Amino acid sequence: MGLRAGGPDRDLLRRHQDVRQANFLELFVDLVLVFALAGVVNRVVHDLSSGDPVLRWRSLAYLLVLTMPLIWLWITTAHITSWFDPRRPMIQWIVLASAFGLLVMSSSLPYAFVGRGWAFVVPYLLLHCVRPLVLIPTLRGHALRHLYVRSSLWCVAGGSIWVAGAVTNGNARAALWATAVTVDIVAAQLRWPVPGMSRPPVSAWAMDSGHHLPERYQQLLMIALGESVLAVGLTFTNQPVTAATSAALVVAYLSTVLLWRIYFYRSGQVLAEAVVTATDRLVAGQATGVAHVVMVVGIVGMAAGFEIVLTQPTGRPEPAWLAAILGGPVLFLYGRIRLERVVFDRLSRRRLVGIAVLAASAVPLAYAPALAASVVAAAVLLGIALADAHHAAGRPPEAPSPGF
Incomplete structure (x- = not known):
């Protein structure tokens, strides 16, 4: 090239x-x-x-x-x-x-x-x-x-x-x-296939030899998290200040912080280093891009769920509301699992357990206030963050071992 x-x-x-x-x-x-x-x-x-x-x-x-x-x-x-x-x-x-x-x-x-x-x-x-x-x-x-x-x-x-x-x-x-x-x-x-033309050795996802594009993906996550904070703040501004709406604000902010913590520990933190050392940067770039797109969509879904909870915290949640409140974290964790594969070539069991808990909680939460669903989602994220911290305690920072 x-x-x-x-x-x-x-x-x-x-x-x-x-x-x-x-x-x-x-x-x-x-x-x-x-x-x-x-x-x-x-x-x-x-x-x-x-x-x-x-x-x-x-x-x-x-x-x-x-x-x-x-x-x-x-x-x-x-x-x-x-x-x-x-x-x-x-x-x-x-x-x-x-x-x-x-x-x-x-x-x-x-x-x-x-x-x-x-x-x-x-x-x-x-x-x-x-x-x-x-x-x-x-x-x-x-x-x-x-x-x-x-x-x-x-x-x-x-x-x-x-x-x-x-x-x-x-x-x-x-x-x-x-x-x-x-x-x-x-x-x-598929690198825009055209009959009669050979596929080029680069793609729309291809990582070059520098840190620029991995760092841009990290910034994409921060953009999505920033939008979530913006949505929560604007919605809370227009709501009456009650115990329920105040609790919803706290839960939404805590959830956003936990998303940041879960992303950057530790795959997000060493993403650029992992991509640079990857054997196949094209495949690594494609997997990295897809993982971040899934996580961003999950964060946007969570932001929609936060707004619903802030406006109707004590109301019984509609099934579509639960899909946003619980499905957003599920998508984020799934994308984060894919990122773990890129950076460390392993399956994150803690995040799989989190997805299973969120899915299993959907039915009982249909009979609880909307705020309860938001609290459960935050609790699952907190559990994953604490498990990550416990796993890292007393160990040196882990170096990336790319899966590609």
Whole structure:
């Protein structure tokens, strides 16, 4: 995957010895993503709170349909800033355009399935189709050129599904967009296969030789946790201060802190080191990306559950509410199990037990107040964090042993 000795590619491609950490422009994109995820949570909670049981369940599907394109756009932007030097004007303009696209998409979220479909689709397609076309001429002799050519072809093909969704409304739009984002991500997983073209030795998930992209994934987790705190704080501000709402606030904040603790102990803490030492960075990068996407979706689901509990802490929970309150932690722990496999090549039994306890508690919690479900979820997370601390007590920090 070598570079030619000269040409514009030498000006744009990142020099890893000079630039390792995310720059301020990338952090600006992160701020927009916080706003975007907050918009998703608000949209989902609105439907979760409705009196229609079908709409309540449908809102959980909406969470995936709206969250995945936003996360995927963030990931592809992080991939660009990982491979290309963000100090170069062209890359800076691309990053700024990506942030603006996220902002426009986010502004359409409250009306995503009843109007403003074009405001969601047009920025998404423009960024995914145009950015590779802008970068392809700078990549003579680099494997990324082949990857971007293939991704552009798939963008045109998949774009028809996005456009078809934009010209419809309601369930038809949601179904078409769900199909479209699935096609986008699955095609990327397969490195955008094109008949007659050999697959390039890099992918949309590929980790380079530096720490930049693993650190960006860590920041993605912090973005999701920050959105959770934002959602909880704004919701509590508009609620009467009672013993129940105060308890819900404490439980939500404690749960967020525990998610942070469970993630960073210890796989999240040494993720960059593990990826750098991995034998197959392509597979390790793909597994790392998928694990973080699952965890972020779980955190967004938990944020929706926190808002429901804050607004109706003593009410009997609807099944869809329990799916958010308990299913969010389940998804997070599942993603964390996948990350453990990447970093230490092992199965985390503590997290498996936590998933089992959360699943088993769903039936009895259906007859308890909504706050009780939130307390049980927090207790499970606390148990896992304490078990992690007990396991680490008196032992030296564990070095990564990548599974790939």
